[in-house]
Amino acid sequence: CLITRVKNDVTQRYAAIGTGNFNEDTARVYTDHLLLTSDKKITNEVYKAFNFFNVNYRKDNYYHLVLSPFFLRNKLTLLIDNEIKNAKAGKKAFIYMKLNNLTDRELINHLYEASNAGVNIRLIVRGMFSLVTGIKDQSENIKAIGIVDRFLEHTRFMIFCNGGNEEYYISSADLMPRNIEHRIEVTCPIFDKNIRSELMQIFNIQWNDTVKARKLDASLSNKFVKSDKKPVHSQVEVYNFIKKIHEKSS
Structure with a gap:
């Protein structure tokens, strides 16, 4: 969503970028998640993205937004490669992803490569999941839940x-x-440090989560995550977390 406001010959844009659509x-x-921003680094490129539907023979340059089907595969490859390089150099390296579906074979193989390099990979995937975790010499450093x-x-x-x-990113795309x-x-x-922290x-x-999370592992048993500690019901905890933030800001 993009809103353009012109006042006293000054153009101000506001963009809403979400991980889902507006569906009643x-x-x-x-x-x-939805980002509402007036940051020109983002809004000017959202304008370009909408303009593409008018002149779809022209592919603009983007320095912040990553658009499929043009740039996402290459961008993710570069981000994973960077974690591989850092892990091999003995630096801290991790990849955390929250997705609906993960089925793209090329990216899965690249995550296997990252795992073998020592990158700590955590995946929360609700739906289709084609990666196999916990396999020796393949995915020992990858853990996943749904x-x-x-x-x-x-x-x-x-x-x-x-x-x-x-580096933080929100996306409308699943890795399919x-x-x-x-x-x-x-x-x-996501540039804002508070949103990144959230x-x-x-x-x-x-x-x-120890109430509704299930392990996604090679056994395909999808067993619930168990713990002797106090139960964590993540949807309730996330609701309370966000509610607390808004109470502080109001």
Whole structure:
């Protein structure tokens, strides 16, 4: 969504970039993230993205947004390669992803390569999942869970360690060939430190779920995650976390 406001010959743009669409039928049961911003680095490129539908023979340059089907595969490859390089250099390296589906074979193989290099990979995937975790000399450093609960987990975001200078992205795309190669999808960097912190905390809350999370492993048994500690019901905890933030800001 893009709003353009002109006042006293000054143009101001506001963009809303989400991990899901505006759908009145699903709004009560789907959970998504949406960035509302007036940052020109983002809004000017959202304008370009919308303009593409008017002149789709012209592919503009983008320095912040990552559009499918043009740039996403290459961008993700570069981000994973960077984690591989840092892991091999003895630096901290991790990849955290929250997705609906992960089926793209090329990216899965690249994640295997990252695992073999020592990159710590955590995946939260609700739906289709073609990667096999915990296989010796293939995916020993990859762990994955899926959460199915009252609300449908529809958010997509990714966090890359980047040598300690973490990079955060929200995306409308799942890591499937159809989304990467055949659809217009937008992946957006998150620059605001507070929002980045919120995303990391939400990921950690969900990663530690012991009520609705199931292990996605080679056995395909999808067993619930068990713990002797106090139960963590992530959808409830995330709701309380976000509610607390808004209470502080109001």
